[in-house]
Amino acid sequence: MKASDIKNAGLKVTLPRLQVLEFFSKNPGNHYSADDLFTKMRQLKSEIGLATIYRVLNQFEAAGLIIKHQFENGQSVYELETGEHHDHMVDVDTGEVKEFFSHKLEQLQIELAKEHGCELIDHNMVLYVKKIK
Amino acid sequence: MKASDIKNAGLKVTLPRLQVLEFFSKNPGNHYSADDLFTKMRQLKSEIGLATIYRVLNQFEAAGLIIKHQFENGQSVYELETGEHHDHMVDVDTGEVKEFFSHKLEQLQIELAKEHGCELIDHNMVLYVKKIK
DNA sequence: GTGGGTGCAAATAATTTGCACGGTA
DNA sequence: TACCGTGCAAATTATTTGCACCCAC
Numbered sequence A, B: 001m002k003a004s005d006i007k008n009a010g011l012k013v014t015l016p017r018l019q020v021l022e023f024f025s026k027n028p029g030n031h032y033s034a035d036d037l038f039t040k041m042r043q044l045k046s047e048i049g050l051a052t053i054y055r056v057l058n059q060f061e062a063a064g065l066i067i068k069h070q071f072e073n074g075q076s077v078y079e080l081e082t083g084e085h086h087d088h089m090v091d092v093d094t095g096e097v098k099e100f101f102s103h104k105l106e107q108l109q110i111e112l113a114k115e116h117g118c119e120l121i122d123h124n125m126v127l128y129v130k131k132i133k
Numbered sequence C: 001g002t003g004g005g006t007g008c009a010a011a012t013a014a015t016t017t018g019c020a021c022g023g024t025a
Numbered sequence D: 001t002a003c004c005g006t007g008c009a010a011a012t013t014a015t016t017t018g019c020a021c022c023c024a025c
Helices: A003-008 A015-026 A034-043 A050-062 A103-115 B003-008 B015-026 B034-043 B050-062 B103-115
Strands: A066-070 A076-080 A087-091 A097-100 A118-131 B066-070 B076-080 B087-091 B097-100 B118-131
Touching (some): A015 A034, A015 A050, A034 A050, A050 A066, A103 B103, A103 B118, B003 B015, B015 B076, B034 B076, B050 B066, B050 B076
Antiparallel strands (some): A087 A097, A118 B118, B087 B097
């Protein structure tokens, strides 16, 4: 993940964009809301505005640099796109989030869409689990 | 689904509540946003206000009469709770929501949880699709 | 009668947009 | 230098809340 990714997305390499990209690169596997980022950036002495954060997040998402998730609390959160697709498993006791990938599951989803006369564009899957003691 | 369900939820049986409950009962398997309902109720000559719709939806959800979903288009949608589990397929072009059930999928999810040393408690799965022309 | 319920309008919350200034190529 | 990008504030969108009036019990 580097500055040239910004240029490849057809965007000018500016300070706010570099700061946001660098923050995500330094915190892979974590999820942040626009407001989280705003607070973090300010702590890092950045002058970036909240509106710019939203604009940059949308541009990065369109460029495939980051992924946007909608959890059920209203706010959107973003994470770095690592190129490795995964789904999430949430421990209902601890709130711990585990990432997992299943080829079988991916195939089944494509089949299910096809059975309904559709092409699969994307999916969202979260398993809520409890550890077996 | 009947008036006594409202009373059992500890709520007074009022006209707006009856109207909303009746609308859901007459349209099982469909998903409506608060604004959809507001429009539909006005068409049915109801004087119900949008704020009341939001209040009633929250109360019904708390009572387990309806289910709230957050798909990726900002607005929340609600459907009647029928007691029969199903997952959702959202058409990204039209926003149309289709329900589906796959035994294979349910089994696979249980297996995946088990592979990670866990017991499956619940899950949330949405396929985003496009119709094949 | 009384306390919860309602419609309306104003208040929030998350996000987007208009605008004049500033920085990148 | 031309033009995209930016911060700020105002606009939008979805939802919640305050308040005076109304209705089911």
